[in-house]
Amino acid sequence: MMKIIKEFKEFAMKGNVIDLAVGVIIGGAFGKIVTSLVNDIIMPPVGAILGSVSFKHLKFYLVDTDTMTEEDLAKAPAIAYGQFINVLLDFLIVAFCIFMLIKVINVLRRKEKKAEEKPAEPTEKECPYCLSQVPIKATRCKHCTSQLEAAQHG
Structure with a gap:
């Protein structure tokens, strides 16, 4: 049992595991920022342009909703395509930010490589x-x- 604990401690204290943990925590926080950006800043003006529509509530109901109450409507099966649009925008913004970060890192690596290649x-x-x-x-x-x-x- 002590050997397993020792091995786990060695594994958990390796640099790449700690780097990964930091990356996941920062990534989660960045995801929350992007979600807030989409939901609170980007989508309200888009919804206003499209006729005061809140994308969070856009749904295609799979049953007839004409006679349903608000409570029944909340439980009715529906395809929440408005929420999907929000999540898709979240993804696109995060993917673009990651793309730009990798692009900057690659430029810096190229400059570093050129400096090393000088005869x-x-x-x-x-x-x-x-x-x-x-x-x-x-x-x-x-x-x-x-x-x-x-x-x-x-």
């Missing part, structure tokens, strides 16, 4: 007599022992 300063030069490679600061070739110009860099 290093040469450490060797070619001997003009035997064409062997010698250290750049060398004044004499180690292969043919020819005298090299000190200022020569390739």
